[in-house]
Amino acid sequence: MKYSLPCISTALLIASTLSAQQIRDVPLTDAGYPAVSSAVKMGYLPLSSDNTFQADQAVSRKEMAIILDKLLSGESKADLTKVQIQELLGLSKSFKAQVVQFEKIQTDLTSAQSRLDDDQKALHGDISRLTEQLTSANATIEDIKTNAAKQTSGNIEIEKLKKESSDQHLAMWVAIGVSFFLGIVK
Numbered sequence: 760m761k762y763s764l765p766c767i768s769t770a771l772l773i774a775s776t777l778s779a780q781q782i783r784d785v786p787l788t789d790a791g792y793p794a795v796s797s798a799v800k801m802g803y804l805p806l807s808s809d810n811t812f813q814a815d816q817a818v819s820r821k822e823m824a825i826i827l828d829k830l831l832s833g834e835s836k837a838d839l840t841k842v843q844i845q846e847l848l849g850l851s852k853s854f855k856a857q858v859v860q861f862e863k864i865q866t867d868l869t870s871a872q873s874r875l876d877d878d879q880k881a882l883h884g885d886i887s888r889l890t891e892q893l894t895s896a897n898a899t900i901e902d903i904k905t906n907a908a909k910q911t912s913g914n915i916e917i918e919k920l921k922k923e924s925s926d927q928h929l930a931m932w933v934a935i936g937v938s939f940f941l942g943i944v945k
Contacts, residue, residue, distance in 0.1 A: 794846040
């Protein structure tokens with residue numbers, strides 16, 4: 760009986776919250792109902808003022824010590840029968856399996872949280888790199904806009920020079936034409 764004391768303690772703890780009165784939060788069809796009802800009847804675990812067992816509520820070390828003292832001293836409102844002891848042992852084994860299952864779930868969640876933390880760090884690094892690239896790209900865009908503005912300004916100057924040159928060429932040809940015409944006419 761390697762687990763007998765913890766099993767009995769756990770079972771009695773759960774069972775004591777039930778009383779001879781109707782237990783509101785543990786149905787009669789629940790596999791643990793007989794053990795819970797017995798523990799309440801024997802005074803190991805009391806029901807809450809609203810006649811609920813509250814099976815999910817944790818037991819303090821002080822409450823566990825009181826329960827163990829009652830068990831070890833034989834103080835109870837009724838003696839445990841072999842059937843009741845078997846029910847309590849079965850209930851404690853059931854809780855042991857649940858504890859193992861919860862520990863596995865907790866380990867899995869801790870591992871998943873660790874992976875998520877690593878992923879979050881990687882994402883922060885990616886965001887930093889993308890922010891730097893975006894800043895660099897924005898600077899390049901500004902340079903391109905500045906160069907485009909300069910080129911547009913240069914193109915306007917070239918067009919002005921072309922127009923002036925064209926006007927000068929026209930004037931020169933008109934002058935040549937007039938000179939030629941005047942030279943021939945004379």
